[in-house]
Amino acid sequence: MPGSRWSGHPRFLLAFRLLAALLASMPFLFLVSNIAAQSLGPDPGQEVTELLGLAAFQLLIATLCMTPLKRWTGWSGWIRIRRMLGLFAFFYATLHVLAFLQFILGWTDLWVTFTKRPYIVAGALSFLMLIPLALTSTQGMMKRLGRSWKQLHKLVYPSIVVAWVHFIWQARSDVGEMVFYGLAILVLLAVRWKWAGSRGMIPFVRG
Amino acid sequence: MFIKKRPSWALSQSEITPESVYLNRRQFMSGSVAVAAGLSIPGLLPAAELPVQGKSLNFVPMPDYSTAEEKTPFKDVAQYNNFYEFGTGKGDPARYAEEMTVDPWSLGVEGECEQPGEYALEDLLKPHEYQERVYRLRCVEAWSMVIPWIGVPLADILKRLQPTSRAKYVYFETLHDPDQMRGQRSLFSTIDWPYQEGLRMDEAMNELSFLAVGLYGKTLPKQNGAPIRLVVPWKYGFKSIKSIVKIRFQEERPETTWEMIAPQEYGFYANVNPEVDHPRWSQKRERRLPSGLLSPNWMETVKFNGYGEQVAHLYKDMDLRKFF
Ligand code: HEM
Numbered sequence: 001m002p003g004s005r006w007s008g009h010p011r012f013l014l015a016f017r018l019l020a021a022l023l024a025s026m027p028f029l030f031l032v033s034n035i036a037a038q039s040l041g042p043d044p045g046q047e048v049t050e051l052l053g054l055a056a057f058q059l060l061i062a063t064l065c066m067t068p069l070k071r072w073t074g075w076s077g078w079i080r081i082r083r084m085l086g087l088f089a090f091f092y093a094t095l096h097v098l099a100f101l102q103f104i105l106g107w108t109d110l111w112v113t114f115t116k117r118p119y120i121v122a123g124a125l126s127f128l129m130l131i132p133l134a135l136t137s138t139q140g141m142m143k144r145l146g147r148s149w150k151q152l153h154k155l156v157y158p159s160i161v162v163a164w165v166h167f168i169w170q171a172r173s174d175v176g177e178m179v180f181y182g183l184a185i186l187v188l189l190a191v192r193w194k195w196a197g198s199r200g201m202i203p204f205v206r207g
Numbered sequence: 208m209f210i211k212k213r214p215s216w217a218l219s220q221s222e223i224t225p226e227s228v229y230l231n232r233r234q235f236m237s238g239s240v241a242v243a244a245g246l247s248i249p250g251l252l253p254a255a256e257l258p259v260q261g262k263s264l265n266f267v268p269m270p271d272y273s274t275a276e277e278k279t280p281f282k283d284v285a286q287y288n289n290f291y292e293f294g295t296g297k298g299d300p301a302r303y304a305e306e307m308t309v310d311p312w313s314l315g316v317e318g319e320c321e322q323p324g325e326y327a328l329e330d331l332l333k334p335h336e337y338q339e340r341v342y343r344l345r346c347v348e349a350w351s352m353v354i355p356w357i358g359v360p361l362a363d364i365l366k367r368l369q370p371t372s373r374a375k376y377v378y379f380e381t382l383h384d385p386d387q388m389r390g391q392r393s394l395f396s397t398i399d400w401p402y403q404e405g406l407r408m409d410e411a412m413n414e415l416s417f418l419a420v421g422l423y424g425k426t427l428p429k430q431n432g433a434p435i436r437l438v439v440p441w442k443y444g445f446k447s448i449k450s451i452v453k454i455r456f457q458e459e460r461p462e463t464t465w466e467m468i469a470p471q472e473y474g475f476y477a478n479v480n481p482e483v484d485h486p487r488w489s490q491k492r493e494r495r496l497p498s499g500l501l502s503p504n505w506m507e508t509v510k511f512n513g514y515g516e517q518v519a520h521l522y523k524d525m526d527l528r529k530f531f
Contacts, residue, residue, distance in 0.1 A: 035500065041297065042283035042497035043350055106505060109489055117487055170487065173468060174295045176395035 007075055020081040024062075024088040027055035045103025052096035053123075057167060059089035060160050061181065064188045071195075083137050086156070090134040093127055119169035122162050129159035157192075160185055260285070261425025266337035266357045272415070273341035274513075279352035283497050285428045289346065290449055291398060292381065292388040293430065299390070300430035307387045307450070309434040318378070318456040321369035328434055332420065334367070335359040339424075340417060342440040344447070345479045345512045351493045356438055357421030362412045365454075370408070374456035377411045379404045379437060379448045397468050404448040405461035405475070406439065407521075415440055415517050418451075441514040443477045474531040478522065479512035483531045 006012055031051055034040050040047040066082040069075075101107055113120055133153055136142070142149050164185055168178040290300035293307075312328040337357050345351045365377065383401035385391040391400045410416065417438040420427060427433035432449025439446050445465050455461075465473035472486055481491045490508055498504040511518050522530075 040500075042279070042287050043297075043494060044500045045494070045498060045503055046350070048500065103500065103503060106492075106503065109491070112484075112489065116484075119487060172295060173291055173398045174390070174393055174396045176393055179395055 007077065013077055013080060016077050017081055017084070021084060024059060024085060027051060027058075027092065045099070049096060049099040049104055052092050052099055053167075056089050056092035056096050057160075057163055057181070059085055059092060060156070060163065061184055061188070063089055064156065064160065064185075068188065068191050087134060087137060090130050093130055097123075097127055119166050122166035122169060126159045126163040126166055129155045129162070133159075157189060161189075260428045261421070261423075263425055264337055264357050264421045266339045266421075266424070268339045273339070273355075274343060274353060276341075276343070276353050278341065278355055279496050281423045284352060284354055284422060285431060287496065288430045289348075289444065290390075290430055290432065291396070292390045292400075292402065292450075294390045301428075303389055304429035304433075306389065307382070307384075307429050307433075309429060309450070312434045312452075314435070314451060315453045316368055316455075317453070319371045319374035319458060320456045321371065322367065331364060332359065332435075335363055337420070340438075342415075342417070342438060343512050344438075344440065344444055345493060345508065347443040347445060347473070347477070347485055347488070347490075349488045349490065349493050349508075350498070351495050351506075351508075351512075353495075354422055355424070356417060356419040357424065358417050358419035358435075358438070360414065361416035361418050361437065362414070364418060365411060368454070368456075370456045373458045375408055375458050376456070376460050377406050377408065378453075378455040378457055378461040379406075379451050380453035380455075381448055382450045382452045398464060399467065401452075402448060402464045403461065404437070404446055404463050406446075407460075409521055410439070410518075413518060413521065415514055441479060441511040441518045443473075443479060445473070446477050476522075476527070476530050478510075478518075478527065478531075479508065480510055480527055480531065481508040482510070483528055 031048060035044070035048070038044075063082055063085040066078040066085065069078040105113060114124055115121070133155055136145060136149065136152060145152065164178070164182055167181065168175060171178055286301045287297050288300040289297070290304065293300040293303040314326050314328065314331060316323050316326060337359065339355055339357050341353060341355045343351060343353055370377075381402040382388065383391065385400075390396065406416070417440075419432075419436050419438045420434060422428075422431060427436065429450075432447075432451075435451050436449040437447045437451065446463075460475065463473075463475055465477075466475055479490075484490050492505050493508045495504045495506055509515075
């Protein structure tokens with residue numbers, strides 16, 4: 001039983017969570033150190049915006065990896081860091097949007113930008129869906145919402161798909177990176193679809 | 208209005224950022240990249256040092272064709288590039304363009320002209336005196352630079368090739384060699400290499416159109432389109448094709464790379480025009496580089512990038528919303 005081995009030890013779990021937090025903070029530390037060193041190149045506003053967007057996207061994908069990892073390894077430690085990763089994703093997404101408004105837009109042309117530019121509309125949709133998830137991420141909210149908490153948090157799937165659309169719509173010519181992330185998302189969604197399918201067929205098994 | 212005589216206080220050659228300063232910055236940068244090799248992609252800028260590049264050139268400054276605006280420092284001009292032959296990141300060209308051989312170099316001249324043939328670069332340039340022109344460069348992505356180019360007016364070279372009366376357009380092509388250009392090896396690129404561009408004959412013959420072989424007094428860094436590139440300062444940067452290997456005079460309008468990929472976004476003319484938005488970026492303003500985080504260097508974009516006096520007549524009877 002995994003739970004009875006060292007992997008279930010509270011100290012090990014704590015170390016694991018700290019390590020995850022450190023990894024998830026890397027993009028932020030990277031940004032701060034480069035801003036301090038003024039080494040973001042001649043167009044730092046654009047760089048900061050792109051870095052934050054990518055960090056949000058990657059962390060969202062990481063968040064979606066946790067449940068499959070738990071199922072495949074049988075170790076519940078993965079689930080213990082899932083909320084933290086999701087909140088990190090939201091943290092980066094929020095900074096990404098603020099960076100865009102401040103550095104790229106300068107708070108002008110808001111209406112045209114958010115109505116006429118499809119890739120921005122996609123980004124905004126993705127962000128809007130993340131907001132209720134972040135707000136209901138606490139233990140208290142989880143208890144209070146009960147079954148509907150799970151329903152609500154399925155919003156993460158459309159959110160990540162729309163974020164991917166946001167990503168590929170800004171590709172100028174080379175879509176290699178987007179295809180790579182797209183495949184990762186596809187696998188993560190397919191896994192859930194398969195689980196849902198098997199649940200449907202064997203009604204007594206709860207997933 | 209925007210081309211001013213160079214005043215006596217204009218920046219001189221000696222005020223270019225010394226190489227040692229930016230090399231130190233590079234070293235600092237590679238340190239912080241190593242620290243933060245986490246989830247993000249530490250590929251913003253080349254982590255390695257940039258080799259000192261360029262042979263000094265003799266040239267005549269052309270104050271009448273130069274803006275007195277503050278120049279973008281060499282380190283930015285040479286390290287912040289769109290040259291997708293070497294990758295789509297802004298730092299990729301500086302990192303990978305070393306893999307391209309630019310000497311020897313030859314250009315094929317074809318089509319409607321009296322002097323077709325394969326020209327060694329030196330032979331094409333030999334009769335001409337180099338000029339220095341400080342032009343604004345406006346990228347379609349809403350950033351801009353001010354760059355002191357060294358080169359020859361395009362018209363001077365085209366005239367020597369003696370276009371015939373059937374030559375209505377000039378077509379240009381960039382080197383296509385996946386062995387030297389890693390971006391051309393990418394499986395997921397939507398660009399149908401080689402990169403190609405074109406100008407209407409009267410645009411090509413305009414006094415502003417320029418073939419650059421250098422910048423900041425020295426031969427072009429490879430990432431800036433060595434050994435020879437076009438500079439058409441009133442059009443978005445992608446018209447200014449780099450590392451040219453072919454010039455063709457033709458009667459029909461050439462197809463151009465970006466137009467072929469996304470005709471609703473990039474037109475053949477691609478004149479800088481704040482009144483016509485790109486679907487993804489507003490073209491009303493631009494960030495003049497280098498820009499800062501706390502003090503972003505925003506400015507209003509001017510029609511024809513401020514060169515209307517020289518070029519507006521070329522488009523007198525055209526609807527520039529349609530022919531964008
Ligand atoms: C109101 C919401 C949003 C706005 C206005 C916005 C805006 C932008 C802008 C302007 C860029 C740079 C585009 C370019 O110049 O090429 C960008 C890039 C990006 N954004 Fe967003 N975004 C939003 C939400 C999001 C969200 C929620 C995510 C992910 C969860 C996201 C992920 C990305 C990614 C992955 C990139 C590409 C970064 C790269 O080039 O490496 N964005 N976004």
